[in-house]
Amino acid sequence: MKAVCWMGKSKVETLSVPDPTLLNPHDAIIKVTKTAICGSDLHLYDGFIPTMESGDILGHEFMGIVEEVGKDVTNLKRGDRVVVPFTIACGNCAFCKKQVWAACDNTNANAHLMEAAYGYSGSGLFGYSHMMGGYAGGQAQYVRVPFANVGPLRIESDLPDEKVLFLSDIFPTGYMAAENAQIQPGDTVAVWGCGPVGQFAIASAFMLGAARVIAIDRLPERLEMARSIGAITVDYSEQDVDVLTALKDLTAGTGPDSCIDAVGLEAHSAELQGVYDAVKTTLMMETDRPIVLRQAIQAVRKGGTLSVPGVYGGLLDKVPFGAAFGKGITMKMGQTNMHKYMKPLLERIEQGQIDPSYIISHRITLEQAPEMYKIWRDKKDNVTKIVIDPWASAFNQEQLPTEPEDRSA
Amino acid sequence: MSVPLTEKPNAENTPKSSSAGVIINGHYAPPPQDKDGKIWIRTSALIQGSPQELYDIWRNVEFIPSWQEEIISVIATGEKTSHWAMKSGDKTIEWDSEVLADEPGKRIAWRSIGGESENAGEVIFEPAPSGRGTIATVLQEFRMGKLASAWETFVGRNPKQAVIENLRHFKAFAETGEIPRAQGSSHGDRGVIGGMKESVYGEKIPTPPGPNQPVS
Ligand SMILES: NC(=O)c1ccc[n+]([C@@H]2O[C@H](COP(=O)([O-])OP(=O)(O)OC[C@H]3O[C@@H](n4cnc5c(N)ncnc54)[C@H](O)[C@@H]3O)[C@@H](O)[C@H]2O)c1
Ligand SMILES: [Zn+2]
Ligand SMILES: [Zn+2]
Numbered sequence: 001m002k003a004v005c006w007m008g009k010s011k012v013e014t015l016s017v018p019d020p021t022l023l024n025p026h027d028a029i030i031k032v033t034k035t036a037i038c039g040s041d042l043h044l045y046d047g048f049i050p051t052m053e054s055g056d057i058l059g060h061e062f063m064g065i066v067e068e069v070g071k072d073v074t075n076l077k078r079g080d081r082v083v084v085p086f087t088i089a090c091g092n093c094a095f096c097k098k099q100v101w102a103a104c105d106n107t108n109a110n111a112h113l114m115e116a117a118y119g120y121s122g123s124g125l126f127g128y129s130h131m132m133g134g135y136a137g138g139q140a141q142y143v144r145v146p147f148a149n150v151g152p153l154r155i156e157s158d159l160p161d162e163k164v165l166f167l168s169d170i171f172p173t174g175y176m177a178a179e180n181a182q183i184q185p186g187d188t189v190a191v192w193g194c195g196p197v198g199q200f201a202i203a204s205a206f207m208l209g210a211a212r213v214i215a216i217d218r219l220p221e222r223l224e225m226a227r228s229i230g231a232i233t234v235d236y237s238e239q240d241v242d243v244l245t246a247l248k249d250l251t252a253g254t255g256p257d258s259c260i261d262a263v264g265l266e267a268h269s270a271e272l273q274g275v276y277d278a279v280k281t282t283l284m285m286e287t288d289r290p291i292v293l294r295q296a297i298q299a300v301r302k303g304g305t306l307s308v309p310g311v312y313g314g315l316l317d318k319v320p321f322g323a324a325f326g327k328g329i330t331m332k333m334g335q336t337n338m339h340k341y342m343k344p345l346l347e348r349i350e351q352g353q354i355d356p357s358y359i360i361s362h363r364i365t366l367e368q369a370p371e372m373y374k375i376w377r378d379k380k381d382n383v384t385k386i387v388i389d390p391w392a393s394a395f396n397q398e399q400l401p402t403e404p405e406d407r408s409a
Numbered sequence: 410m411s412v413p414l415t416e417k418p419n420a421e422n423t424p425k426s427s428s429a430g431v432i433i434n435g436h437y438a439p440p441p442q443d444k445d446g447k448i449w450i451r452t453s454a455l456i457q458g459s460p461q462e463l464y465d466i467w468r469n470v471e472f473i474p475s476w477q478e479e480i481i482s483v484i485a486t487g488e489k490t491s492h493w494a495m496k497s498g499d500k501t502i503e504w505d506s507e508v509l510a511d512e513p514g515k516r517i518a519w520r521s522i523g524g525e526s527e528n529a530g531e532v533i534f535e536p537a538p539s540g541r542g543t544i545a546t547v548l549q550e551f552r553m554g555k556l557a558s559a560w561e562t563f564v565g566r567n568p569k570q571a572v573i574e575n576l577r578h579f580k581a582f583a584e585t586g587e588i589p590r591a592q593g594s595s596h597g598d599r600g601v602i603g604g605m606k607e608s609v610y611g612e613k614i615p616t617p618p619g620p621n622q623p624v625s
Binding site for chain 1: 457541573580584585587588591592593594595596597598602607611619621
């Protein structure tokens, strides 16, 4: 089959690799019909996440048709159409039973690596380094899905792929970010980052009762998209704009009730602070660039909540913990507990409350993935979200639909 | 004399001491330290399952190759004795083992009785506070000999880590009926560095087969 492989920092290739096989009794093999490139993939592309090996198949946002199931899979059968969550969970450990699915004890095949780094290991993830399990990802024509009784969500309706694909990660991630923000009806919420996660965090904040959402980014097309769903936007790169001042101005000097960092460890900054972090990460004295985290801690109101869906990987420098303590804020974060949100969010899509496909800007083939990784990283070409059809061929790529496709076609 | 605290709605009877020496006289005690050529490891896991169910899986010695790393066979040679073979790389070592204490649903203790390994250990199963599952604690000692060095020829696992991994595999098997497996996943060419990383990360040690047929 064809698959998108990580071949080193800033090096992604579409290669011919062996098809996946059933390895355990609860495995399923899925024929991938749609997959996407995520902001999290950039942390791999840019070499921020350790324990990648050349040849690793990327991709953790995917859906498809069940091709084959292992002998203990009882919930799925060949031909079922499913969306697969990017975190793998067993369903039986103490954490799964408490619905903290991303903390599953039993799915990381290399738990010792994450245990060494973080004290305890979280769940395994698809296509996201060896310390997160070493599982092959879904930017491929087929993918092996372990613990298939627990994760895959069956799509019974005829909703097109593009409307449900983002249940695999970013819609639940944005939603959990808003839930973690502990929004009370009437609250003002500030969201840093208007990428896919930021978009769904903004949408979800409204769904959960926010009166106002303030969205911060520098890319015009993303700010425009945020305004299209009702946010007030702030361009942090505009001359004379200071984000903290802007947030005070927009909240009567009080600060947002909740702040959401939907940017994570690769935050961009043109200021001195950004140079400081760039130097420190190059010298390996710091692993992440917590520019947004610092700002959000500073900006949130007294007793407010900071929710962090943006990924951080290691050691952070100059985090204003005194401000966090001094204001008595609450912080919530982590990989998304996918399995808790997929079904209720599918219902919201079915009811027409939201059509997640509004963020898609590019539809591509597997062969185009390597060049698109670069465009995605550099935020060129007005890119907002890239969806891959692993079965579209390079020959008729011009014929790829630019509008959401009709599944019956 | 007055009691300083009377309101403890969910507190359980505090154990004065616990098995494997974790609590002694109401006070935490660290694991035994390596000394005189003996190394020790103590590790524990919270497992969803009753002490009796877990005891039953562990006590089935001939099933042990399904969940312990690099153990290729265990043959029961008597009521309390068994013969073990372990293969690490291309080296195989064998030894005999006997059960010293056998308390169904509670505890199993063992020691080697000749062969190419000197080891002894025990596993204890006890209910976790508030009915949250079973705590399985393993305390194991090795005398550094052929066994330990066979293990250590592999980068990424020393005998202590192997005990930790084996308890992890045991828990996964008991809770889910399988052992998570990434070995055998599809991938592109690893190249030289990718291959080196695999050994450093301990990914070349075969994941025990769990319910699958062992690949020979
Ligand atoms: N918690 C989870 O389970 C989970 C799941 C998916 C993604 N994520 C993480 O969420 C984050 C966002 O993902 P995405 O797909 O939206 O990525 P993305 O790269 O498309 O979006 C990031 C956005 O942040 C903006 N940005 C950069 N620096 C900024 C700054 N200083 N202030 C304000 N905005 C800034 C960028 O312009 C960009 O629009 C990533 O860190 C990703 O890894 C987490
Ligand atoms: Zn993602
Ligand atoms: Zn679990």
